[in-house]
Amino acid sequence: SGVIISEDGYVLTAAHVNMKPNLDVIFVLHDGRTVRGKTLGMNRTLDSGLMKITDEGKYPFVAMGDSTTVKEGQWCVATGHPGGYE
Numbered sequence: 001s002g003v004i005i006s007e008d009g010y011v012l013t014a015a016h017v018n019m020k021p022n023l024d025v026i027f028v029l030h031d032g033r034t035v036r037g038k039t040l041g042m043n044r045t046l047d048s049g050l051m052k053i054t055d056e057g058k059y060p061f062v063a064m065g066d067s068t069t070v071k072e073g074q075w076c077v078a079t080g081h082p083g084g085y086e
Contacts, residue, residue, distance in 0.1 A: 002027075002051065004061040009035075009053030012064075015042035018049025027053060030060075 002013030011027065023039040035055040042049035053059060065076065 004053070004059050005064055006061050007058050009037070009055075009057070009059045011037070011051040011053065013049045013051055015044045015047045015049045018042040018051060025051060027051075 002011040002017065004010070005012050018039045018041075021039055021041050025037045025039060027035050027037055029035065035053050035057070037051050037053040037055075040050045040052055070076070
């Protein structure tokens with residue numbers, strides 16, 4: 001799973017999803033379409049990863065927020081590691 005964070009197709013995900021850089025991936029979008037992409041890199045300590053949709057197009061995205069301006073009651077998306085850290 002991941003979140004598209006830019007119109008040109010950058011996708012924020014978890015490091016354990018990303019696995020390693022330069023892998024071919026297929027994204028299934030909310031409307032059922034599939035698009036191709038690549039893994040870019042990850043931070044295993046934070047369990048964060050970045051991928052890029054390589055099929056040309058403009059994609060619906062969620063803008064990244066600034067945690068210093070977040071107010072109580074605002075919507076947010078959080079990712080986690082359901083298996084826990086060993």
